[in-house]
Every structure is written in C-alpha cells, then in structure tokens.
Amino acid sequence: MGKTIFQCCARNSIARLIASAVVGTTLLFAAPGISHAGKITVYTSYEEDELAAFLDAMNKDLPDVEVDVLRLSTGDLRARMLAEADNPKHDVIWGWAATSMVDPRIMEMLEPYSPEGIDKVPARFRDKDGYWFATTGYMGAFCVNNEEMAKDNLAMPSSWQDLIKPEYKGKLVMPNPASSGTGYLHVASILQMMGEEKGWAYLDELDKNMDQYIKSGSKPCNAASAGENAIGISFALRAIKNIDEGYPITMVIPSEGAGHELEANALMKTSQNKEDAKKFLDWTVSKSAEAEYNKWKSIVTMQGRDMPEKFKKAGLPDDISTVLFEVDYAWAAENRDRIIAEWQKRYEK
Amino acid sequence: MSVGAPTVRASRLPDSDRLFGVFTVGATGLLLVTFVLIPLWAILKNSFVTPEGIGLDNFARYFADARFITVVGNTFEVGISVTLTTLVLAYGFAYAIQRTCMPFKGVLRIIALLPVFSPSLVQALGLQFLLGRNGFVNRTFGTEIDIYGFWGIFISDAVYAFPHAFLILSTALAVADARLYESAETLGAGPWRIFRTVTLPGTRYGIASAAFVVFTIVITDFGNPVVIGGNYSVLAVEIYNQVSGQANFAMGAVIGVLLLLPAALAVTGEKWIARRQFASLTSQSVPLVPRPNPARDIAWFAYSVLVALAILSLVAIVIYASFVRLWPYNLSFSLRHYEFDVQNGIQPLWTSISVAIVTALLAIVFVTGAAYANHAFPMRASRILYFLAILPAAVPGMVLGLGYILAFNTPGQPVYLIYDTILIIAVCNVYHYHAQGFLLATTNIKQISSTFDEASATLGATKLRTVWRVTLPMIWPTVLAVGVFFFMRAMVTLSAVIFLITPSTQLAAVSVLYLDDRGALNQAAAFAVCIMATVVAFLVLTQLALRLAGIRGVNLVR
Numbered sequence: 001m002g003k004t005i006f007q008c009c010a011r012n013s014i015a016r017l018i019a020s021a022v023v024g025t026t027l028l029f030a031a032p033g034i035s036h037a038g039k040i041t042v043y044t045s046y047e048e049d050e051l052a053a054f055l056d057a058m059n060k061d062l063p064d065v066e067v068d069v070l071r072l073s074t075g076d077l078r079a080r081m082l083a084e085a086d087n088p089k090h091d092v093i094w095g096w097a098a099t100s101m102v103d104p105r106i107m108e109m110l111e112p113y114s115p116e117g118i119d120k121v122p123a124r125f126r127d128k129d130g131y132w133f134a135t136t137g138y139m140g141a142f143c144v145n146n147e148e149m150a151k152d153n154l155a156m157p158s159s160w161q162d163l164i165k166p167e168y169k170g171k172l173v174m175p176n177p178a179s180s181g182t183g184y185l186h187v188a189s190i191l192q193m194m195g196e197e198k199g200w201a202y203l204d205e206l207d208k209n210m211d212q213y214i215k216s217g218s219k220p221c222n223a224a225s226a227g228e229n230a231i232g233i234s235f236a237l238r239a240i241k242n243i244d245e246g247y248p249i250t251m252v253i254p255s256e257g258a259g260h261e262l263e264a265n266a267l268m269k270t271s272q273n274k275e276d277a278k279k280f281l282d283w284t285v286s287k288s289a290e291a292e293y294n295k296w297k298s299i300v301t302m303q304g305r306d307m308p309e310k311f312k313k314a315g316l317p318d319d320i321s322t323v324l325f326e327v328d329y330a331w332a333a334e335n336r337d338r339i340i341a342e343w344q345k346r347y348e349k
Numbered sequence: 350m351s352v353g354a355p356t357v358r359a360s361r362l363p364d365s366d367r368l369f370g371v372f373t374v375g376a377t378g379l380l381l382v383t384f385v386l387i388p389l390w391a392i393l394k395n396s397f398v399t400p401e402g403i404g405l406d407n408f409a410r411y412f413a414d415a416r417f418i419t420v421v422g423n424t425f426e427v428g429i430s431v432t433l434t435t436l437v438l439a440y441g442f443a444y445a446i447q448r449t450c451m452p453f454k455g456v457l458r459i460i461a462l463l464p465v466f467s468p469s470l471v472q473a474l475g476l477q478f479l480l481g482r483n484g485f486v487n488r489t490f491g492t493e494i495d496i497y498g499f500w501g502i503f504i505s506d507a508v509y510a511f512p513h514a515f516l517i518l519s520t521a522l523a524v525a526d527a528r529l530y531e532s533a534e535t536l537g538a539g540p541w542r543i544f545r546t547v548t549l550p551g552t553r554y555g556i557a558s559a560a561f562v563v564f565t566i567v568i569t570d571f572g573n574p575v576v577i578g579g580n581y582s583v584l585a586v587e588i589y590n591q592v593s594g595q596a597n598f599a600m601g602a603v604i605g606v607l608l609l610l611p612a613a614l615a616v617t618g619e620k621w622i623a624r625r626q627f628a629s630l631t632s633q634s635v636p637l638v639p640r641p642n643p644a645r646d647i648a649w650f651a652y653s654v655l656v657a658l659a660i661l662s663l664v665a666i667v668i669y670a671s672f673v674r675l676w677p678y679n680l681s682f683s684l685r686h687y688e689f690d691v692q693n694g695i696q697p698l699w700t701s702i703s704v705a706i707v708t709a710l711l712a713i714v715f716v717t718g719a720a721y722a723n724h725a726f727p728m729r730a731s732r733i734l735y736f737l738a739i740l741p742a743a744v745p746g747m748v749l750g751l752g753y754i755l756a757f758n759t760p761g762q763p764v765y766l767i768y769d770t771i772l773i774i775a776v777c778n779v780y781h782y783h784a785q786g787f788l789l790a791t792t793n794i795k796q797i798s799s800t801f802d803e804a805s806a807t808l809g810a811t812k813l814r815t816v817w818r819v820t821l822p823m824i825w826p827t828v829l830a831v832g833v834f835f836f837m838r839a840m841v842t843l844s845a846v847i848f849l850i851t852p853s854t855q856l857a858a859v860s861v862l863y864l865d866d867r868g869a870l871n872q873a874a875a876f877a878v879c880i881m882a883t884v885v886a887f888l889v890l891t892q893l894a895l896r897l898a899g900i901r902g903v904n905l906v907r
Contacts, residue, residue: 041852047863048690048691048692048863049867052690069692071692072847075592079593080751082598083392083754083848089851103596147678176590176594178594179589179590212580216575226483226676226677227482228482241867241868245868247678336595337595340595348416
C-alpha cells in the first residue's frame with residue numbers, strides 16, 4: 001500500500017459512489033416479500049431430485065396453486081420450525097420424519113386433516129387423531145463396496161449378525177444416533193428387535209468393528225460408495241441411487257428385518273391459506289402423486305404398487321412388508337433421551 | 350513516533366466532535382445490540398430454562414457429564430495447535446507478500462484466499478478426495494494414510510483459517526516506517542534482531558487479532574469436524590448434536606455460552622496489547638518499500654510456493670473431480686455434473702451474488718464504521734463496543750441463525766420489515782463475520798498515528814472533516830478489502846443462513862449442501878467450482894474497474 005495512500009485523487013468520488021450504492025441497494029432489497037392468495041409455503045425434507053420430480057407432477061395437477069418449497073435436512077428443519085413457532089412461515093409439512101413429527105412441540109402446531117382418499121393409506125401409517133399421515137418412507141439397508149470387499153477377500157454380509165464377525169473389524173461406518181435421527185432409528189430398531197439386554201450386548205460387539213460414527217445420517221452410504229469404508233449402515237434409497245449413479249456397491253437388506261422411517265405430511269394450524277393447503281394435501285394422496293412416489297421411494301404406504309426396474313435391480317423385493325421390521329415409534333420417541341445417553345456413555349470417547 | 354492510543358479525551362473535544370462521537374459510537378452500539386446481543390440472548394437464555402424453572406441445572410448437568418472433560422480437551426487441543434500453526438504459516442506468507450520483492454505476488458495472494466472462496470464442506474471434501482482412505486494419495490502411492498480424526502480436523506481447519514489470519518497479518522505488515530529500519534541498520538542490527546525489535550512489535554496488534562480470530566473460528570467450526578473428524582468430538586459438533594440431532598435447545602445453548610468465554614478473554618487481552626502497539630505510520634513516516642535482495646526473495650518465494658501448492662492441491666482436486674464421470678472410479682472427462690438437477694438450477698447463484706453485494710456494501714459502512722468509532726472515541730462505552738464487535742467470532746453460525754429467527758420473526762417489530770428478504774440474510778452475514786472485518790480495519794487504523802488527527806484538529810477541522818479528508822484517504826484500500834472479504838464470505842456461508850433463507854431466496858452454498866447431502870459429490874464439486882469462479886471473476890472485474898478509474902497499485906485482497 002506504501003505509495004498509494006498518499007495518491008488518492010479518486011477518494012471522494014469513490015466514497016460518494018459507495019455511499020449512494022449502499023443506500024440505493026438497501027432500499028431496493030428492503031421491499032418485503034408479498035404473500036398472496038393461491039400461494040402456499042411447504043417445508044420438506046424430501047431430497048432435491050425426488051422433490052423436483054414430485055413438483056413437476058404437482059404443478060400439472062394443480063395449476064392454480066403456487067407452491068413454494070423449502071428443503072432442509074430433517075434435524076435442521078425441526079430446529080427451524082421450533083424457532084419459528086411463534087410465527088410459522090409455512091402452511092404444510094411434507095415428507096418429514098414421523099419420529100420428529102410426534103415431538104409434542106411440533107404436534108401442537110398442527111391441525112388435524114384427513115385428505116380425500118386417505119383410506120388408501122393403512123391406519124398404521126397415520127396419526128390416530130388425524131394430525132399427520134405418511135405416504136412414503138425409507139428403510140434401513142447396508143451399502144457394501146464391492147471393490148473394498150474384493151481387496152480383502154471378504155464375504156458379503158447378509159444380516160445384522162454377520163456385521164459383528166471379526167473379519168469386518170474397522171470396516172463399518174454408521175450414523176451417530178446423537179446427531180442423526182436415522183442413526184437413532186437403527187439403534188432403536190435393534191433394541192426392539194433383540195430386546196434391550198441382548199440389544200446392548202450386540203451393539204457392544206458392533207462397536208468393536210466400527211471404524212467411525214459419522215455425524216450425518218446421509219453419509220455412511222456415501223462413504224461406502226466412495227470407498228472410504230467398506231460397509232455403510234444406511235438406507236435403501238441411498239444405495240439404489242448410488243448404484244444408479246454408477247458406484248460399485250451392493251445393497252444388502254438385513255435378513256432379520258430392516259428398520260424404517262415414515263415421511264409424514266401435515267397441515268399447520270396457523271396457515272393463512274388452508275383452502276390451497278388442503279388441496280395440496282389432497283394431491284399428496286392422489287393417483288398421480290402415488291405414481292411419482294413409486295418411481296422414487298422404497299416405501300410407498302398406498303397399497304398395490306409396481307416396483308420400478310432400478311429398485312428391483314438393486315435387490316428390493318416386490319413386497320416390501322416381507323423385509324420390514326415393525327418399529328414401535330411411540331416407544332422410540334419416549335425412550336430417546338435415555339437410549340442416547342446410554343449410547344454416548346458406552347461408545348463415544 | 351507517537352506512542353499509544355489517541356491521547357485526545359472525549360471531554361476535551363469541541364462540541365461538534367462530541368456530537369459526532371456520540372452519534373457514531375451510539376449508532377454502532379445500537380446496531381451491535383440489535384443484531385448481535387438481542388439474537389444471542391434470545392437463544393442462549395434457553396440454557397437457563399430447566400423443567401423445574403429458571404436455574405443453572407443445565408450447566409451443572411453438562412459439567413457433570415463424563416464426556417465433558419474429553420470434549421473440552423479435544424476442542425482446546427485442536428484450537429491451540431491450529432492457531433499456532435496457522436499464525437506461523439500465515440505470518441511468513443504475509444511477510445513474503447509485503448516485505449520482499451518476490452515475483453508472482455498477485456497470483457500467490459489469490460491462492461492464499463482460495464479456501465474462503467468455497468463452502469467449508471467443499472474443503473473437507475477436497476481433503477477426503479486427496480488424503481482419504483480411497484483418496485488420490487493412497488490410491489496412487491499404495492499408502493494407508495488415515496486422516497479421520499484429529500489430523501483431519503487439524504489440516505482442514507488450518508487451511509480454512511489460513512486466509513483469515515493472512516488478511517489481518519498482511520494488513521499489519523503492509524504499513525511500516527522505513528526510517529525505523531534505516532536506524533536499526535545504521536546501529537548495526539542484523540536481520541533477525543531487526544525482525545525481533547522492529548517488525549514483530551509493529552505488528553503485535555495484528556498478531557493478537559489474528560490469533561483470536563483463528564482460535565475462535567476453529568473452535569466454533571462444525572463443517573470440517575462433521576465430515577472429516579471421525580470419532581473425535583469437539584464442542585461445536587456437540588451443539589449440532591444437541592440442536593439438530595435432538596432438538597434440545599437448552600443444552601445447545603449451554604455449549605453456546607461456553608464458546609463465548611474465549612471472546613471475553615480476548616477483550617481483556619486487547620487492552621493490554623493495544624497499549625503496546627505503536628503507530629507505524631506518522632506524519633513524518635517514510636513508507637517502507639522493500640528493496641530487491643535476490644537470495645532472500647528466492648527463499649521466501651520458495652516458501653510461499655510451497656504453502657500455495659498445499660492450498661491449491663485441495664482446491665485443484667475438487668475442480669478435477671467436478672470434470673470426471675465418477676470420482677474415484679471412472680476418471681474419464683465429463684461435463685455431466687455441470688447440468689445441475691437441483692430444484693432451481695443455477696438460479697441460487699444469482700441470488701447469492703445479490704446477497705453478497707448487499708453484504709459487502711453494508712459491511713463497508715457499518716463494520717469499518719464500528720472500527721473507526723471504537724478507535725477514535727475512547728469513551729467508557731467503547732470497551733463494551735469492542736466486546737460486542739468481536740463477540741460474533743465466538744458464535745457458531747447455527748446459534749446465530751436460530752437467534753435471528755427467535756428475535757426477529759415477530760410481526761410488528763421494526764426488524765420484521767426486512768425479515769424474509771435478502772436484506773436480513775445480508776445483515777446476518779455482516780454480523781456473523783463482524784469480528785474479522787472489524788479487526789482487519791482496526792489493525793490498519795491503529796497503525797496510523799493520531800498526529801494526523803491532531804494536525805487536522807489544530808487546523809480547525811472537525812472530526813467528521815478529518816475522517817473524510819485524512820483518515821478515509823489513508824485507509825480506503827482496507828475499507829475496500831473489508832468489502833471484498835464480506836463478499837467472499839457471503840457467497841459461501843451456510844450454517845447461519847439456512848435458517849433465514851426462504852423458497853424465493855435460495856443460495857448457492859445451500860445448493861452445494863443439498864447435493865452433498867444426497868451423495869452427488871461430483872455435482873457438489875461442480876457447483877462449488879461455479880461459486881469459486883464467480884468470486885474470482887468478481888475480484889478481476891473490480892480490479893479492472895479500479896484501473897479504469899485510474900487507480901493503480903491497490904490490492905483488493907490486502
């Protein structure tokens with residue numbers, strides 16, 4: 001800077017320019033967004049690509065409803081909705097983890113609504129008082145990297161029991177239940193499946209083979225896909241998408257049954273445009289929505305579906321219910337704090 | 350040489366100056382209280398909320414947790430080791446840029462800043478591509494390097510913090526009085542002695558500021574530890590676990606309060622250091638212009654190239670990965686990742702640019718204004734002002750973002766007027782990175798002697814006039830650098846703004862997050878490359894505009 005500080009012929013004009021630019025731009029951008037009828041805001045945790053496909057179909061079916069969608073991960077969205085509780089910005093929650101939806105602080109913001117055609121969704125995928133209903137869901141699965149397995153001459157695991165074999169030492173990665181809802185779902189379903197005592201004993205063994213507990217729920221399958229770990233305990237859809245993307249991985253659904261999570265929809269009590277919000281929720285159980293779900297989701301709660309080719313190729317059976325473990329969501333939600341505390345005491349150094 | 354902070358006391362100022370002083374300090378204070386203190390209180394007060402009522406139970410419960418000591422220990426281990434390493438590396442790099450005649454300074458300077466051009470998760474991605482178990486190095490050389498854990502966080506945070514330290518240190522080293530160096534040489538001091546007795550003391554304030562900034566951003570960063578930290582727990586990740594993982598605002602707030610302590614310590618330290626900082630630039634100063642010295646220049650050049658290569662390799666591998674079909678399995682060239690299939694395609698990039706420009710303009714006025722107010726009007730209130738100005742560095746973005754919702758999402762109160770617009774996002778950016786910009790500007794202002802002010806006052810000029818005619822002309826390159834810094838941060842920041850974006854104000858960095866979330870790593874890399882290209886293009890265009898305006902020799906990135 002040396003010599004420049006004393007040669008500042010342009011200083012005044014620059015300062016003036018900056019000052020006027022600040023004032024001008026500030027005024028320009030200060031105009032608040034105007035909300036008008038025919039427009040609703042939807043919060044969702046559906047992934048970007050499936051969301052885009054769903055919205056395309058929705059726009060064709062509901063041309064007169066303008067739907068603004070904001071997508072955040074399940075945990076971030078929950079934090080945001082709780083913080084916004086005094087003045088919620090959204091009309092509808094769409095495709096969001098049922099285990100988070102049952103949080104009483106969220107439930108008290110909802111208004112019961114049963115869309116037209118809700119009967120297609122079996123009662124066990126709905127709240128008994130009609131506060132929420134789930135049209136889709138995702139199920140647990142292992143992502144196994146073929147190249148990494150071949151490198152060490154390892155056999156493909158097929159069950160939870162296989163994962164504690166000593167030859168998989170240091171090969172496993174799973175989401176940390178303290179930071180990820182999906183991680184908690186795995187732990188909760190194991191404890192329910194085996195009973196608490198045997199469940200913890202199993203988790204102790206699993207821990208011996210674990211390379212790391214990744215903080216985000218979406219990462220273990222990606223780590224396995226990239227070859228950073230051999231086996232990622234993750235979700236079926238991720239495995240299917242990554243196989244489709246070209247990664248050398250195999251999807252394994254544990255033979256004891258896979259834990260699963262439902263993606264639920266609900267109406268906000270505070271919505272300023274309930275008419276359109278309800279139209280939208282009606283659409284989420286429509287034939288056309290169902291057709292889109294079928295293309296993208298491993299679990300569609302409406303009955304009688306045609307499994308897409310890429311799902312079958314990845315190894316998903318035609319009838320999902322044969323491989324699902326019935327998770328008791330109420331139990332999982334009630335015992336959450338206790339289980340996570342115990343888990344952290346045992347496995348987090 | 351004049352010693353010490355300005356000696357003019359507020360009470361001796363003429364009336365108009367008093368008014369001006371009260372106005373600038375008051376306005377700055379009001380803004381800081383509104384946009385830092387109120388949102389922080391809105392969220393951190395949750396730490397006192399327990400099922401039994403208001404109390405300290407949450408703190409007691411957290412301190413009693415067996416893991417507490419380990420996590421705090423880890424946080425300090427990473428914080429201190431990264432701070433020391435980064436300071437040494439960045440000081441050397443800044444010294445080479447400002448005090449030698451080595452070639453290619455412009456390019457090296459840009460490379461040093463590359464890490465702030467991309468979202469921090471991209472850097473962790475780069476590290477995974479490069480040094481991961483299945484990364485470039487292990488695949489190519491058959492090694493078995495395992496970086497997950499301490500070393501992963503150490504490397505990625507050191508790279509992440511490097512530009513922040515470099516900017517402040519480079520500003521500190523940019524100004525010097527050649528007469529001091531001449532006298533030292535005449536008295537027979539060797540280069541090492543000169544460095545110890547002249548250079549180092551002259552940059553003391555810069556070093557302390559950089560140390561504070563690096564330490565706080567390392568202990569509050571959660572992006573890197575989440576991706577590359579393995580099973581190594583640090584406090585910032587604990588906040589994420591509590592808030593995003595378990596929706597437990599109370600415990601998240603407890604950890605948030607703990608992270609504020611370093612900021613409180615820094616305020617105490619600042620007073621002590623500022624007293625020992627002398628102004629390098631006085632009215633009689635002769636600016637130091639480095640003279641060529643081939644041996645020295647080549648040595649520093651070699652050093653700078655090494656550091657630059659290390660940074661470049663992390664970025665280069667991300668760029669490379671964006672152009673191959675499927676990293677690391679199919680390395681044939683492909684442009685398919687540049688056909689973005691995110692919801693709004695490339696649109697968020699334009700929103701980000703608008704946000705970044707507004708952020709930069711606001712920062713130029715309010716952040717440098719805060720630095721000036723704090724320096725020129727040493728009132729009793731300015732200790733508080735200083736604390737508020739640097740406090741945001743100790744606040745994780747997630748805490749600030751949620752605080753903004755809690756504090757401002759209430760119809761009827763004034764800030765709600767800008768809520769849901771890109772203005773609130775820009776304001777949040779300004780105050781999220783306030784400390785860095787504030788210290789950058791303060792480092793420069795402190796080096797300018799108060800004799801300029803005094804001379805100006807003697808000639809009958811008011812403070813306001815002095816600012817306009819004397820101070821601003823001397824520091825405007827730094828003012829511009831503050832704007833550039835905020836532009837860059839606004840393009841890539843994530844953790845606070847994801848709580849403030851709306852469907853119509855989606856940002857580019859958020860698109861990268863979505864893509865990374867769903868495992869489209871190559872596409873995430875490609876989107877990040879677009880962001881980096883935008884920032885570089887912005888720097889080049891601004892530099893061109895300055896040239897066209899007839900201003901030469903100004904480095905936007907100091």
